Amino acid sequence: MNLILAVAVGLLFATALFQLTSRDLFQVSLGVYLLLNASNLFLATVEGAAGVAAPFGTGDIRTADPLVQAMILTAIVISFGIATFLLLLSAALGRRRKSMDVEQLRKWRQ
């Protein structure tokens, strides 16, 4: 199970970094969203490692580490918000400048 997760996290990070090197504002935004999700999934892999047992439900019931679940849930909400913001920003930039090329950012500055 952990191997699958590890491979998935690796693939997500690799794809995200590849997307980040793109010249298209939209592609980079998608790369950012993938990156955020990769780190969320990475949090899932630390689950069940050294830590304190669950506060409720002791004994023979096997429970997942609730702290990691809570962290991932919070991180998902944050990454969702930021990804939305970045996508909207890219759209506004593209509409205003009539181009989605990252290289243009440098020229517009002058």
Add this chain to the structure above:
Amino acid sequence: MTSMLLLVLPLLGAILCLLSWKHPRVQALIVFLTSVASALVALLTALQADLPEHYAIGAWPLPYGITLRLDGLSAIVLVLGGGVFSTATLFHYIEIQEDKSRVDPVYALAFPLALLAVNGIFLTADLFNFYVFFELLAVSSFILVMMGHRHPLEATWKYTVQSVLGSTLFLAGVGTMYGTTGELSLVTLHLAAASSATAAMPLLVFGLLLKGAVFPFHWWQPDAHAAAPTAGSVILAGLLIKVGIYGLLRLVPLFQLSRLHIIMLTIGVGSLLFGALGAWQQSDAKRLLGFSSVSQLGYIVLALGLPSVDGYAAALLFVLHHSVSKSLLFLVVGALSAEVQSTALSTLQGVGRGRPWLHLCFALGALSMAGLPPVIGFAAKISVLQAALFHERWLAAGLAALGGVFTLAYIVRLWSALFWSPPSPDVAANGRQVSSPAKLLLMAALAAALLVGTFYGRAIWQLCQSAADTALRAGVVVFQPRLAADANLGAPALVLGSKESYDGIHA
């Protein structure tokens, strides 16, 4: 309890801001009053003796609950944060009063949200909550930059991507930390992490450096500074980039590694030299100040690579001095550039001629920034150099001194352009305007703060030393890590003692 008040006040301000959406003046007033109230509460808490104060939200004890911790270091930065926010929001209020032009209500809302985030960061005793508040701060500062006038969307886009990279690294670091030690509380990490969490170290440290706009990761920062409105620039330069430094102050002592200290020294020296050279080349006043921040942050990061009370105290003193002087310089440049509607140095030529009071305020800030005696910036710079010499980092000390010369050079360049050179055609055409007494009073207040810092330098240095001692000392005050079942759900018990006594509780 006061720590909770510091979170509730900004939240209340944000709600009132939402309720007065259609009335920008009321909004500006609410935002200002919130900041002042937060600053006062922080000041009163700092003056009371019984620090550190712990507060468990909902009275849940440690491994499950969220705890707030207010110690000497938090108190100092909380007061600083309140002060910077009061300055920026007062400037915003004055601008709204003078200028009836349309201003987006979201801009005013960003201030209390950023204040909430900053207070939360300074109070939290938990790495993950640090991350959450960090993201809240990032989003509110995106808004502050986005409402600017000079290509704000481009600057915000760069800033957002950089910020996401930093927070990804930081979040991965938090996860690694939890995976290796099973702890996220900054208080208990002091005991558990130092030996085993070296995998988390580069992720956390580089995440914070990315957010803090230090040399190899600085590329968003001058653009964001130039794009943001003046009040936003004050928040950005005075506080936002210092938050990364605050995180480093808390985290670097966890990893007592000489490798990490070498990294901090290298990045610090690179940042202070590169930032100074970059500032010298700029043709825009606000971008010049932005590069100057990169350079000044270099001194702070350099001091963080010197693991002693004096090194950390020097870093903290530098943070205090830089926040005040840089805010003052941004206010002066902002007030001057508002008159000619431009921040280009060529247009701003001689705009400050014949204005003794504005000149005096600028001179104080500039002298402090350049590190010339007797202003407090001199004490900050010399204490960094002294700490470097004490640790026998001769090369770092030498290069830091060289950076001081570069700093003087670009400050004099800005000074001569604004106040000494003959007026540019734009300035001459514009005629001499009288800048508003309210703005002048605000700048005078900041200049007075610099003077007070100069006269009470020794007392401030002692404060910084005791705060640095808090940051460095591991495991003096420890929460009792008991389960909810056998602990009474009141305030968590405090255990005073060393690592041994902590292990004893566990056994």
